[in-house]
Amino acid sequence: MLDPVIKRALVSVSDKTGIVDFCRELASMDVEIFSTGGTLKLLQGAGIVAQSISTITGFPEIMDGRVKTLHPKIHGGLLAVRDNAEHQKAARENGIQFIDLVVVNLYPFEATIAKADVTFEEAIENIDIGGPSMLRSAAKNNESVTVVTDVADYATVLDEMRSNGGATTRATRLTLAAKVYALTSRYDTAIAAYMAKAAGVKGAGDTMTLKLEKELSMRYGENPHQSAGLYKMDDGNGVRSFSAIFEKLHGKELSYNNMLDIAAATGIIEEFRGEEPSVVIVKHTNPCGVAQAPTLCEAYRKAFSTDTQAPFGGIIAFNRPLDMETASAVNEIFTEILIAPAFEDGVLEMLMKKKDRRLVLQKQPLPKAGWEFKSTPFGMLVQERDSKTVAPEELKVVTKRQPTAEELADLMFAWKIVRHIKSNTILYVKNRQTFGVGAGQMSRVDSSKIARWKASEVALDLRGSVVASDAFFPFADGLLAAAEAGVTAVIQPGGSIRDNEVIEAADANNLAMVFTGMRHFKH
Numbered sequence: 001m002l003d004p005v006i007k008r009a010l011v012s013v014s015d016k017t018g019i020v021d022f023c024r025e026l027a028s029m030d031v032e033i034f035s036t037g038g039t040l041k042l043l044q045g046a047g048i049v050a051q052s053i054s055t056i057t058g059f060p061e062i063m064d065g066r067v068k069t070l071h072p073k074i075h076g077g078l079l080a081v082r083d084n085a086e087h088q089k090a091a092r093e094n095g096i097q098f099i100d101l102v103v104v105n106l107y108p109f110e111a112t113i114a115k116a117d118v119t120f121e122e123a124i125e126n127i128d129i130g131g132p133s134m135l136r137s138a139a140k141n142n143e144s145v146t147v148v149t150d151v152a153d154y155a156t157v158l159d160e161m162r163s164n165g166g167a168t169t170r171a172t173r174l175t176l177a178a179k180v181y182a183l184t185s186r187y188d189t190a191i192a193a194y195m196a197k198a199a200g201v202k203g204a205g206d207t208m209t210l211k212l213e214k215e216l217s218m219r220y221g222e223n224p225h226q227s228a229g230l231y232k233m234d235d236g237n238g239v240r241s242f243s244a245i246f247e248k249l250h251g252k253e254l255s256y257n258n259m260l261d262i263a264a265a266t267g268i269i270e271e272f273r274g275e276e277p278s279v280v281i282v283k284h285t286n287p288c289g290v291a292q293a294p295t296l297c298e299a300y301r302k303a304f305s306t307d308t309q310a311p312f313g314g315i316i317a318f319n320r321p322l323d324m325e326t327a328s329a330v331n332e333i334f335t336e337i338l339i340a341p342a343f344e345d346g347v348l349e350m351l352m353k354k355k356d357r358r359l360v361l362q363k364q365p366l367p368k369a370g371w372e373f374k375s376t377p378f379g380m381l382v383q384e385r386d387s388k389t390v391a392p393e394e395l396k397v398v399t400k401r402q403p404t405a406e407e408l409a410d411l412m413f414a415w416k417i418v419r420h421i422k423s424n425t426i427l428y429v430k431n432r433q434t435f436g437v438g439a440g441q442m443s444r445v446d447s448s449k450i451a452r453w454k455a456s457e458v459a460l461d462l463r464g465s466v467v468a469s470d471a472f473f474p475f476a477d478g479l480l481a482a483a484e485a486g487v488t489a490v491i492q493p494g495g496s497i498r499d500n501e502v503i504e505a506a507d508a509n510n511l512a513m514v515f516t517g518m519r520h521f522k523h
Helices: 019-028 037-045 072-079 085-093 109-113 120-125 130-140 151-163 170-198 256-272 296-306 324-330 347-351 405-418 444-457 476-485 499-508
Strands: 008-013 032-035 101-105 146-148 211-218 228-234 246-250 278-283 286-292 315-318 337-340 358-362 371-376 379-384 426-429 434-438 466-469 489-492 512-515
Touching (some): 008 037, 019 151, 072 130, 109 170, 246 347, 256 278, 256 286, 256 315, 278 296, 286 405, 296 315, 296 324, 405 466, 405 489, 434 444, 444 476
Parallel strands (some): 489 512
Antiparallel strands (some): 246 358
16 A cells, blocks of 8 residues: 555654654644643644644543543544555544554653652552553554654654655654564563562562663674674663663773673672772683782782783773773783773873773672573573672681681682682682682582692792682592692582581691582582
8 A cells, every 4th residue: 555644643742852843843744733631732832733632532531641542533543454444434434533643652650660769659650551552553553654652753754754745654664663562562561570579579480571672782792693782671670781880981892792701800899899909800701810909000910910811801890990000000911991980190091092992980889689691592591699798707617727817818808709700610819819710610620720720820829828619629639639739728618418528638738618608609
């Protein structure tokens, strides 16, 4: 069929940006405009000829505006198939006139519930009923009806009407219809999540609502043949978005892999928020160096010394404003991304001389609560984020020897880092500096060997260090390997059926060992 000329429009918007100018243009093209409530008053006040929706329905708006557009003369005018003889006949017999254009955006439910002091009653009143109904009817009949939900599409619709004798093209109507269903889906998801939370639904319930909205397009995913994007996420615990927490100040666009590394680096540096200067260096989401020191530059030097090869092209995060001394030290090698809560005077200008390096400002702490989602070919895995911590007083000393104060400080430092490293994890720490990192091996003993080998590569002496394991030692061999390296204290979850053997081995080597009672697998 030919593209239908727009003769009658129904306009009802909460966001009134640009609506007066849009409707003035419609009126100039002899489009008959019908409207509701505040939108009608605004248009009439601007001198635009517009009629109340009640002139179509023959029924007043009632119940504080809750009921005004849910009427056969509205939805019949939207849903009628124009070249269907039976639909034409039903329209004539029931006094239904076709509606060619619908301009609706919805009550601001999400903005309402985002307010700190919102009441349940206020949230409920901002659930739009008539709006989504009209949008869905119009979008379903997109062969004949143009439906607009986004202010940004006003110009496109007007341009096409001017070029096509008052009609829009089929391609545009279909595109606009697709936007409708994306909008109503997100809208309903937000309402469902709010209702579940209000009902006190906790834990991984039988159903979960998850809203995703593209925030950034990625050039590709982990590899060039994979498409990818970054999406804002609302899982019922609030909206999580990159731009709310970070701001890229310089450098190329961020890639899929960059985003994973930023999440890994900031996840670890958050462990040291408010503590003395700390630096985290990450490569392929695993830390290759973490350290604390009296100055940020010293912390960086210590973190770098853990592994002097991996930091090239790595990601570095700081828990303090990046100062010139530290920035100059970092500038000695190429790094992909630097992340800091602030940059002192002159630092940005100096670092920006390397065009490819990304500089990222962390404006807010990372959210700690909420859910973690991992997709598989057969479904979505959902779990709580691993955000629980163990206080020093909660540790259980299981050996004859108690850890010294210095050992305890290193044990707690190591335990903060362990949960951010791929399992199986073995981590050696000395003087609040990582000395050897063993990650992602099938055997815990292999992880220990790798960590010891990495330390030897940079001539770090493991004597006097402590060791952390993300899960229990299933046998004494892993602990004995650490003892051979010169370790003096151990932190691990405990819980093996051979715990007694491991404890006996620790006592035989005069090691102090503490159990956390908490495992930190990271697959």
